Amino acid sequence: MFKKADPIQSTRAEDFDYMKVNVPCQEGCPALTNVPAYIRAVYKNDFNLSYNINLEANLFPGVLGRICSRPCESKCRHGEKELGKPVNICYLKRAAADFRGRHVPLENPIHQSVSRKVAIVGAGPAGLAAARDLALSGLSVSVLEAMEKPGGMLRYGIPAFRLPRTILKEEIERILSLGIELTTGVRLGEEITLDGLLGDFNAVLLATGCYVPRQLNIPGERFDSVFSGLRFMMDLNAGQPPRVGKKVLVLGAGFTAFDCARSALRLGAPDVSICLRRTEEDLSVTREEVLEAKREGVRIESLMVAKTILGNGNIRGVEFIRTRPGLPGHGGKREITPIEGSEFILDADTVIVATGQGPEPLALKDKRAGEGMVTVDKGSFRSPVSGLYATGDYVTGPSTVIQAIAAGRNAAAAIFRDMTGRDFLERVVTIEDAVTTDRPRAWDFLPAREIPTLEPIRDRFGKKPKEVELGYPGEQAETESKRCYLCYLHYEIDIKRCIYCRYCIDVAPRDCIKLVKKIMTNENGAISGFEETTVWKEVNGIIIDNSRCIRCGACMEICPVECISVSKVQLTERTIGKSEEP
Amino acid sequence: MKEEHFIIIGMGPSGTQAAFTLRKQAPDARITVMSKDAERAFTPHMLPDYIAGKISEEDLYPYDPSTWDELDIHVRRGQRVTDVNPANGYLLLDHREVLRFAGLILAVGGRPQIPEPFLPYQNLMFTLKTVQDAKRWTRKLREVDSVLVIGGDLTSLAVTKAILHLEKRVFFLINKDAFWPLRYDKELMEEFSNRLSERGVEVIPSGRLKSLFREVNGKIGCQIDNRSLQVGMVGAFLGLAPDIRFLTRSGFSMDRGILVDEYLNTGFEGIYATGDCAQVYHPELRDYWVSIGYENAVTLGRIAAFNLAGCRVQAKVSGESIFKVREVNVNTSWWAEF
Numbered sequence: 001m002f003k004k005a006d007p008i009q010s011t012r013a014e015d016f017d018y019m020k021v022n023v024p025c026q027e028g029c030p031a032l033t034n035v036p037a038y039i040r041a042v043y044k045n046d047f048n049l050s051y052n053i054n055l056e057a058n059l060f061p062g063v064l065g066r067i068c069s070r071p072c073e074s075k076c077r078h079g080e081k082e083l084g085k086p087v088n089i090c091y092l093k094r095a096a097a098d099f100r101g102r103h104v105p106l107e108n109p110i111h112q113s114v115s116r117k118v119a120i121v122g123a124g125p126a127g128l129a130a131a132r133d134l135a136l137s138g139l140s141v142s143v144l145e146a147m148e149k150p151g152g153m154l155r156y157g158i159p160a161f162r163l164p165r166t167i168l169k170e171e172i173e174r175i176l177s178l179g180i181e182l183t184t185g186v187r188l189g190e191e192i193t194l195d196g197l198l199g200d201f202n203a204v205l206l207a208t209g210c211y212v213p214r215q216l217n218i219p220g221e222r223f224d225s226v227f228s229g230l231r232f233m234m235d236l237n238a239g240q241p242p243r244v245g246k247k248v249l250v251l252g253a254g255f256t257a258f259d260c261a262r263s264a265l266r267l268g269a270p271d272v273s274i275c276l277r278r279t280e281e282d283l284s285v286t287r288e289e290v291l292e293a294k295r296e297g298v299r300i301e302s303l304m305v306a307k308t309i310l311g312n313g314n315i316r317g318v319e320f321i322r323t324r325p326g327l328p329g330h331g332g333k334r335e336i337t338p339i340e341g342s343e344f345i346l347d348a349d350t351v352i353v354a355t356g357q358g359p360e361p362l363a364l365k366d367k368r369a370g371e372g373m374v375t376v377d378k379g380s381f382r383s384p385v386s387g388l389y390a391t392g393d394y395v396t397g398p399s400t401v402i403q404a405i406a407a408g409r410n411a412a413a414a415i416f417r418d419m420t421g422r423d424f425l426e427r428v429v430t431i432e433d434a435v436t437t438d439r440p441r442a443w444d445f446l447p448a449r450e451i452p453t454l455e456p457i458r459d460r461f462g463k464k465p466k467e468v469e470l471g472y473p474g475e476q477a478e479t480e481s482k483r484c485y486l487c488y489l490h491y492e493i494d495i496k497r498c499i500y501c502r503y504c505i506d507v508a509p510r511d512c513i514k515l516v517k518k519i520m521t522n523e524n525g526a527i528s529g530f531e532e533t534t535v536w537k538e539v540n541g542i543i544i545d546n547s548r549c550i551r552c553g554a555c556m557e558i559c560p561v562e563c564i565s566v567s568k569v570q571l572t573e574r575t576i577g578k579s580e581e582p
Numbered sequence: 583m584k585e586e587h588f589i590i591i592g593m594g595p596s597g598t599q600a601a602f603t604l605r606k607q608a609p610d611a612r613i614t615v616m617s618k619d620a621e622r623a624f625t626p627h628m629l630p631d632y633i634a635g636k637i638s639e640e641d642l643y644p645y646d647p648s649t650w651d652e653l654d655i656h657v658r659r660g661q662r663v664t665d666v667n668p669a670n671g672y673l674l675l676d677h678r679e680v681l682r683f684a685g686l687i688l689a690v691g692g693r694p695q696i697p698e699p700f701l702p703y704q705n706l707m708f709t710l711k712t713v714q715d716a717k718r719w720t721r722k723l724r725e726v727d728s729v730l731v732i733g734g735d736l737t738s739l740a741v742t743k744a745i746l747h748l749e750k751r752v753f754f755l756i757n758k759d760a761f762w763p764l765r766y767d768k769e770l771m772e773e774f775s776n777r778l779s780e781r782g783v784e785v786i787p788s789g790r791l792k793s794l795f796r797e798v799n800g801k802i803g804c805q806i807d808n809r810s811l812q813v814g815m816v817g818a819f820l821g822l823a824p825d826i827r828f829l830t831r832s833g834f835s836m837d838r839g840i841l842v843d844e845y846l847n848t849g850f851e852g853i854y855a856t857g858d859c860a861q862v863y864h865p866e867l868r869d870y871w872v873s874i875g876y877e878n879a880v881t882l883g884r885i886a887a888f889n890l891a892g893c894r895v896q897a898k899v900s901g902e903s904i905f906k907v908r909e910v911n912v913n914t915s916w917w918a919e920f
Contacts, residue, residue, distance in 0.1 A: 294698035294699075302837050324863065334835065343868075456792065456793070
């Protein structure tokens with residue numbers, strides 16, 4: 001018996017280029033989560049493995065399985081035209097968290113202790129992600145948080161009916177249990193100063209997020225019943241629910257606007273509308289969020305922008321002006337123009353302005369860091385002040401949780417590199433042998449499974465917040481996992497052995513196998529294009545276009561000379577040696 | 583050889599009228615009408631009369647198939663358009679055929695809308711849009727003695743009349759969510775209820791539908807507020823949603839419909855939208871509105887064709903017939919008819 005070979009671990013640029021094109025879900029995830037691998041683990045009912053694959057890349061599988069903005073799903077090959085709907089990747093992540101064993105082993109520090117100390121200001125997703133990686137690398141990590149509890153926007157920005165606090169608490173505690181020291185209730189500029197931290201620690205990472213609400217700068221914005229969306233959610237989540245009236249208008253289009261609207265219903269407002277500058281088509285929140293908000297009774301009004309909040313201390317209504325979207329510009333975004341003379345008034349007694357937020361200015365003696373705002377180099381996360389770094393929303397402006405996590409992890413890698421002159425983690429492409437897929441073709445036609453939600457709707461409005469999305473039952477998670485094409489499988493034709501019978505082309509379910517005149521490669525050696533031909537005498541090769549291949553394996557099965565092979569190619573992380581005292 | 587190729591997507595009242603008008607305005611143009619349905623052009627507002635048994639199926643089809651040939655209009659039925667590229671002037675069909683056009687009229691109409699709160703029960707609800715839907719109604723009505731109608735629009739009233747004509751019992755549930763296309767108010771509600779009651783309909787005013795379920799005897803159980811009800815079938819008439827999903831990636835501005843100006847232009851040269859699928863910004867009204875109803879559809883179809891042929895005709899608005907429903911203004915003449 002031969003022992004199965006260990007996977008080859010490649011760091012060649014051409015293999016990384018291949019991954020970008022051919023495993024689109026993983027490339028779409030800012031944290032580069034190995035999506036096919038964790039979906040496969042769900043299929044095998046190995047929920048612990050699935051959870052751990054997520055844990056390694058994104059730290060918060062239970063949290064993200066509920067609230068991730070799902071950039072992976074918009075890239076999923078199953079969602080391409082003529083192939084149906086994307087796999088519900090996010091719900092499968094949640095299934096991994098829901099069904100894992102209670103005692104998934106904790107990560108251990110992977111390096112020897114490094115006698116350097118790092119302070120991280122802010123215990124939101126970016127700060128905690130950086131803390132986890134730095135703690136695993138062997139550094140001593142202290143996290144300083146202004147609020148009473150850690151979690152940042154996860155705890156104070158997202159309502160409990162979308163993210164139960166028990167889930168958040170458990171996943172934060174898992175991170176802190178790596179030996180991270182957390183101090184809460186300390187605010188930069190009050191209990192602590194940046195200059196003080198720079199004196200006490202070898203490095204300071206700012207991950208203070210964005211907590212300054214963006215103003216509309218329109219008359220009436222300072223009336224009592226005008227809330228900023230962020231303040232509304234923070235008060236609610238801190239246990240001090242704001243008082244809402246009978247007719248609530250929410251101005252905004254993001255997750256915060258939807259959270260505010262759905263929360264206002266739960267606080268007793270009978271009539272809640274979200275007012276959009278653009279249209280429902282342009283919303284970036286998930287379709288499930290829109291659907292559930294509407295089912296609960298939120299109205300969505302579009303093509304309007306607020307001009308004046310009317311009233312005399314108390315709000316009477318809002319004067320809007322209609323907008324007109326222009327034709328799509330570069331990047332597909334349309335310019336919105338107010339239509340002169342189209343003013344109209346909507347009655348309201350409460351207005352929530354949820355149009356975004358920015359970072360808070362910080363005081364620092366060394367003005368090289370920036371006037372009020374610390375500026376950093378985006379690649380190295382370094383500020384002009386030695387030892388001072390910044391990451392997450394503080395640097396980029398409001399982003400998604402998964403983007404903040406990725407930014408935190410990348411900043412941690414940069415800090416470790418600066419301190420020790422080496423990396424403690426590196427990405428590699430693992431290549432191993434595989435057998436052709438065991439997915440019957442019929443699985444490609446399974447309908448996407450919707451996630452069950454709390455019914456009837458009235459049960460969602462009790463005194464205690466109840467989670468709306470209930471998660472897949474086990475068998476549904478398995479069924480949904482079957483839909484994944486497993487794009488980490490790589491099919492290749494050995495043209496030296498190919499007899500050009502073209503049976504593979506005949507059985508291919510899409511035009512994924514091409515007779516080509518010429519194959520182009522980029523500077524790294526990865527295939528960047530090809531020139532297809534239908535003229536037999538021009539044919540110089542035959543290739544599988546892996547960006548169109550749905551990994552059905554039909555070509556491999558029909559090949560009479562067995563010149564088609566399959567391997568499993570994955571983008572993963574590996575630790576690099578043991579760090580030494582610098 | 584004919585130079586210009588004009589395409590009309592949709593063969594409802596608006597698209598049909600657009601085609602006929604365009605032929606008059608552009609006698610030499612090549613005109614193609616695309617319809618995703620295999621059915622012939624029919625008159626949707628007459629479907630309730632068909633259900634009532636007052637007219638035959640043949641009466642639903644106003645045009646002899648030879649009409650199109652006589653007008654030299656090419657009709658392609660059962661052809662689903664999957665994409666439109668307005669900037670480059672071509673569209674793509676389901677079977678990957680590419681059709682080029684010099685002018686395009688989008689008259690894709692709408693499909694029956696089930697608002698989000700009613701979605702869990704949609705499989706138990708009958709809607710009415712096509713001749714096939716009307717046949718389903720006819721078959722089912724033979725088996726049942728009572729119907730719950732949820733709605734408040736013209737079609738729901740016309741179908742109610744049809745059911746009464748067949749001597750079946752009608753329960754009519756109206757509430758804020760179901761009342762379409764008029765703005766709900768107490769005065770209107772009372773008048774509406776009285777008129778229905780006079781005709782022998784049992785009106786359930788302001789009721790909140792809590793659940794629908796199939797009973798073991800095959801009937802439909804309804805829980806409306808605290809009242810339980812058993813009926814033979816349930817009809818839902820909750821307005822139309824434009825059938826424009828296939829245009830999502832096309833670059834058109836879309837909201838409740840395809841956004842157009844008062845000349846029904848989409849913002850792309852030579853491309854117009856008309857009928858139920860058009861959402862018009864009108865400077866006179868200083869707001870957006872959509873039109874519903876047969877007469878409006880025909881009128882807008884004619885205007886779109888005039889403008890595509892080079893005229894400059896504005897869609898007219900009449901303040902009295904425009905109502906705001908579910909965040910959108912609706913132009914309708916049906917209330918006067920009722």
